[in-house]
Amino acid sequence: MNNSLQKALQAFNQQQYMHALQLLSSHTNKTADWYTLNSLCLSAVNRITDAEQCYLQGLRLHSKNVGLLDNYTNLLCKQKKYADCIQFCEYNTASLSLEKPRLNYIESLINQDELLKAEHFIKETSPSQSTLIRYHWLTLELYERFGDLKHIEDYFRTELPAQLKGQFHFVYKQACNYRNLGKFAEALALLQMLLKQQPSAELHYIVGCTYYDLQQCEQAEAHLKACLELAPNYVPAHESLNKLYWEHAQSELMSSYTQTFKHYDANPVLIHSQIGQLLQLDKLEEALLVSSEATQSYPQNLDLLHAHSIILDRKGDEETAFSLLQRLVKEAPHNARYSIDLANFYIQQGEYSSAISHLETAVKFNPNNQELWAYLSIAWRLSNNDKYHWLTNLDKFVKVMELPAPAGFRTFADFNHQLQELMISLHTNKLQPLDQSVRSGSQTQGHLLQRSNQLIDLFKTSMSQCINQYLTQLPEDVNHPLLARNHKRFVARGSWSVKLEEGGFHANHIHPQGWLSAPSYISIPAEMSKDDATKNGWLKLGETSLNLGERESIAREICPEEGQIIIFPSYIWHGTYQLKSNSPRLTIPCDIMPLK
Structure with a gap:
């Protein structure tokens, strides 16, 4: 590595990413190391698309370079672009002979529900010491996706290496497996041990949920509240508390949201959750008040605009709701939820061809979304389209x-x-x-x-x-x-x-x-x-x-x-x-x- 590239690497290690990019931009000899470092810098400043393109340019010139293959497939996994990772690895087969890209490929297969193929590759993989943790974690993830929880229980007992059994994340995984098996007392014992070692919002949350499983509602409430003291915007804890209050203390419904907004700055994700809970409780007036204020404070937040459109529709302001949905679909054509709700408007108005057009576009991006097909079945039936019988064929x-x-x-x-x-x-x-x-x-x-x-x-x-x-x-x-x-x-x-x-x-x-x-x-x-x-x-x-x-x-x-x-x-x-x-x-x- 020459002197200028060494300086760029030093700047990168000191988290001076823009300075590193400046140094790299003047570098004329673009080696595999240059493409790797430049891509890592672009990722660090959140220029993800540019980073991906830089990796691919480097791989066109250096298709078997270990650093490029490791980091590119790792980026795809971090971005949850699992289908892209699978496609790349199956095209560039050299990547599958390397340990880290191979594990990235297996992770992608698991997340794309290609479980049988993932099982084949994980059985053919012998991890080194540096990848031992990830290999065993992915093995557990695979059997979890299979729903084979008893295999996981046996795996912890007989197959997980001794040096990993006491590690925090593996103990946490074992506790979650016990909980999924309905062995709540065993799960709680492990979780309480972890909570003493390393208190966190997530641990308080899962302990609270486990107490709920055991029907110990006071302890469940206490730990869910403790979670929110550490992480006030932890949405699952708010929603779990609301569920608990719905069942056991309805006078406390929505109280966690009220307390959080009283003492902390508003968070759009939490506001969206609050609106959803109000809609489930059929509190339309309160939901409208919250969504109206939220869309003024966050006018570019599409999820809040969508929630506002739902409330407006239920309140009878179909015209404004329809206009909002048209905007949402235009700005986010990949979002199935927006397309479905817009199609619903067209179906209600008898404009079936417009509904079909939006739904057929959306299903190209979300081919496995059952709700899109459900709404297509309505529009096809009402427009006397033969595709309805092709899709539903009850016989x-x-x-x-x-x-x-x-x-x-x-x-x-x-x-x-x-x-x-x-x-x-x-x-x-x-x-x-x-x-x-x-x-x-x-x-x-x-x-x-x-x-x-x-x-x-x-x-x-x-x-x-x-x-x-x-x-x-x-x-x-x-x-x-x-x-x-x-x-x-x-x-x-x-x-x-x-x-x-x-x-x-x-x-x-x-x-x-x-x-x-x-x-x-x-x-x-x-x-x-x-x-x-x-x-x-x-x-x-x-x-x-x-x-x-x-x-x-x-x-x-x-x-x-x-x-x-x-x-x-x-x-x-x-x-x-x-x-x-x-x-x-x-x-x-x-x-x-x-x-x-």
Whole structure:
């Protein structure tokens, strides 16, 4: 490294990035080291696009340079440009023979849900001492994405090197795994140990959440408040406190926001959260006041403008809301949420071609967003477009199946008696959740199927058999949002139990981040019958949440039976008729995602 490059490196190490860039700009001999250092300086002053271009220029001349490959793939991961990292590594195969780019590639595969490929590469990787921590961390991340929490538990016990077992972040990961398994006491013990070693807002938050899991609400509240004392704008803590107050102390609702804004400068991210909570509580006047002030203080903040448009629409000022949404879509065409809400306006006005145009543009940027496809299904149906039938084809895509008896049981009904008792015991909340589709009912917390429980494991086996059968029966179509992602392998990404009481129902909804929805029916009241003209507690498909009046259409109605699972694409609108029974309607819904 010559003298001028050495001076630039010295300036970089002293965090004098602009001075380093000046020194590099006069350098004529652009070696691989020059491109690496110049790119690092550009990244340090947040000129990310320029840094990426500089790396690529250097790699065109020095395609196998270790420094360039290490740092370029690292930048892509830091920027969460995982698809770009995968594409680059698979084009520049030399990168996969190098340890750090290979780990960046594996991280990208995990985050893009290419889990089988990530598993192959991680098994073929032998880490050096310098990458040992990251290798084992990525291995744990991979099995977490697989939902294989018991493997993670075993990994900590038998495969994680001894020198890593006591490290802070690995202990934290182990605690989170215990919590996901439903082993809350074990999780809390580790978290409290870490909290004594290294107090932080995040630790107080997760300790508070674990106390909530244990139904120890006073301790949960205390730790969530302690989190906010250290980090007043920690949005998850505010929202978790509000959830706690909704269930146990409604007089305290929104109080954490009030206290924070009283003592600290306003933060636009926290204001956006505050507005969202007010909307969930249906406090439109207060939400309008907050959003009006916020959009004046932060006129370029698109998320606040979007929240303001929602409130204006609900208050009846459709014209202003529509104008705001047009601006948002123009400024952020990649944002699915803005496009969906604008399309909603066009659908309400009967301008289906305009809705379709915006949605089809947005789906190019967000091909797996189920809500975009759900709104396209509405616009296509209302405009008599054949694509509606191509997309929704209920005969092919909606299947009612009998759950098979788990091992050791003669029938599923024999097993189900024990499962019913377990599910009932898990419904500890009395109020409907603040942010879900359930009305007059309760919903369990966390990922139900990840809990460490023999009955849940047996249920998973039965459910998986049905889903595997469903996947093998699907046709092929590389352009279809359901079929193109079917690789005959799946993982359950979300699961919970819902207990509907007298008068309860599911509001019409879809699952934006899902792929398949798969509710299983664990307990069905005797009053629910295929002969019931009122369709008490039935599942209905096709009717939207848009309140379109005579333009609404119920495509199919199903009276579920105990021991059945109903599988359908997550973009198909679904809800239920009101339950009229003193006995609960008990289900285990599940979000299924494809593996590739």
